[in-house]
Amino acid sequence: MRRTNTFAVRPLTADGEQLLRELLDASASLWNQLNYERRQNFFDGESVWDTADYRKQYVGVLGSATAQQVIRKNSEAWRSFFAAREDGEDTAPPGYWGNEEDGRELQTYIRNDQYTLEIGERSRLEIPVGRDLKDEYGLGYHERLRLEVTGDPKWEGEHGRLELYYDEVSDTFRAFHPVTVPDSRQDSPRAEESAALDVGANNLVACTTTTGQQYLYEGRDLFADFRETTEEIARLQSKLREGRYSSRRIRRLYRKRTRRRDHAQDALVRDLMDRLYDEGVATVYVGDLTDVLSDHWSARVNEKTHQFWAYRSFVDRLATTAEEFGISVEVRSEAFTTAMCVACGERLETKRRGDVFRCSCGYEGHADLDASRTFLKQETDTAFEAGSMARPVRLMWDDHDWSERPHSPERASPNEERTNQSTSNGKVASVGR
Numbered sequence: 001m002r003r004t005n006t007f008a009v010r011p012l013t014a015d016g017e018q019l020l021r022e023l024l025d026a027s028a029s030l031w032n033q034l035n036y037e038r039r040q041n042f043f044d045g046e047s048v049w050d051t052a053d054y055r056k057q058y059v060g061v062l063g064s065a066t067a068q069q070v071i072r073k074n075s076e077a078w079r080s081f082f083a084a085r086e087d088g089e090d091t092a093p094p095g096y097w098g099n100e101e102d103g104r105e106l107q108t109y110i111r112n113d114q115y116t117l118e119i120g121e122r123s124r125l126e127i128p129v130g131r132d133l134k135d136e137y138g139l140g141y142h143e144r145l146r147l148e149v150t151g152d153p154k155w156e157g158e159h160g161r162l163e164l165y166y167d168e169v170s171d172t173f174r175a176f177h178p179v180t181v182p183d184s185r186q187d188s189p190r191a192e193e194s195a196a197l198d199v200g201a202n203n204l205v206a207c208t209t210t211t212g213q214q215y216l217y218e219g220r221d222l223f224a225d226f227r228e229t230t231e232e233i234a235r236l237q238s239k240l241r242e243g244r245y246s247s248r249r250i251r252r253l254y255r256k257r258t259r260r261r262d263h264a265q266d267a268l269v270r271d272l273m274d275r276l277y278d279e280g281v282a283t284v285y286v287g288d289l290t291d292v293l294s295d296h297w298s299a300r301v302n303e304k305t306h307q308f309w310a311y312r313s314f315v316d317r318l319a320t321t322a323e324e325f326g327i328s329v330e331v332r333s334e335a336f337t338t339a340m341c342v343a344c345g346e347r348l349e350t351k352r353r354g355d356v357f358r359c360s361c362g363y364e365g366h367a368d369l370d371a372s373r374t375f376l377k378q379e380t381d382t383a384f385e386a387g388s389m390a391r392p393v394r395l396m397w398d399d400h401d402w403s404e405r406p407h408s409p410e411r412a413s414p415n416e417e418r419t420n421q422s423t424s425n426g427k428v429a430s431v432g433r
Contacts, residue, residue, distance in 0.1 A: 002160075003324060005153035005177040006266075009125055009164070012146060019137045019145060020173065023129055024166060026061040027108035028097040030054055030070050038078060039093055048078055060132035062108070069109040069161060103252065107165035115162050116144075117177065123149035125175065127164070147173070154324070157181035169259050170400055189326050191280025196376035198334065198368050199287060199311070202355070204268060206368035208376045209279050212384065214369050214392040217268055222261075222397055229257040264397050265314060269321045271395070271402045277325045284327055285379045286315060287334030330379075337374040338367065342384075366392070 011017040038048040058067045077094040084091045098104035116126045126144040134143065160178030167174050198206040204219035233253050240247065276284065319329040339347045341359035349360035357367035369392055376382060395402040 003155040007151035009147040024106035028104035030058045032096045061130040063128045063130045065114045110162040112159040155179045189282035193280045194283045195281045196285040198372040203368045206372040208372040334375045338371040340374045342370045
């Protein structure tokens, strides 16, 4: 069974940070040079595999094994491209990791037998560097770059190829650490509870569980930031010369927008699954938005949700993370759940204004939370008695974590001061060279 740990790393010194940046930048340069030649060969009708030996050019900075891993990763990308073409998909050849003038995407890949990861009171990651960088930064012949590890990796097992990259949104170096663990190590739910998710335009996720717990992940600030970047991209595109469709600045904004969205969504899914596992949830129902978006939502809401959520990718991310906890994800129709009153079942004489849901019977509640509650009842036939729901947990994004707010969402004022009660789950190693 394949699993991936994700954690942040920190160089011990300013020189160590500069060394790491040079290492990642050289990896991006290697990728771009090799990829340029392969793209030229492809468009000229020649073999993409007939290229110069770029490993020799970069061995002094990256080391032989790391240089070979970047080359191998590029080859995998090209093989995937050709496989997709054979399946009839209209896809573009592998792209570049930015450029030197506008900024490269800083990342690299390290072979499983070339790094050392130790977790505990002195958590650390040690990676190899080339001889030229060792000489420049005063590392010994057998010495490697040591990085502090932040967090508590969940999975232990046989190491896979490590990916290191720089997250410019949070100004953090991060690691993806794949491991192979026995099937017997898979987590199992603590009970057989269920949960239903309402994916929205203003609140990213509203969740109700059969235990009576509710969670609300607010999205207005994230949507506003995403929309602002989108409008800036459109403004810059309108100023391009005729015949041009993009620019370095536009491509940079696209990358920035995507990374911010993915970071927030990854953190949301992880935070939600941690909470649902503690609730004993074994099955999560998520609404199929295909028909709902086109039939029931406004064009502006459709635009925000389609672009921001990248719905299919979100469901895949949700399912992958849920699998780590032994939780299954079921995609079901949630038609009419947003219009149904949880108190009397009325669907026609109901109204929604922002987050507020009102029914002709006199009921008033939070629209998205009520929708997730109705959706859950529809899928599980769970009957919730009056007053059976716990006070909702309201969460907001602070660019790094989802943090709880102390007040119920349906009672909080829109102008309420934002608070952050989050704490770090992991330990930062205190190690020296």
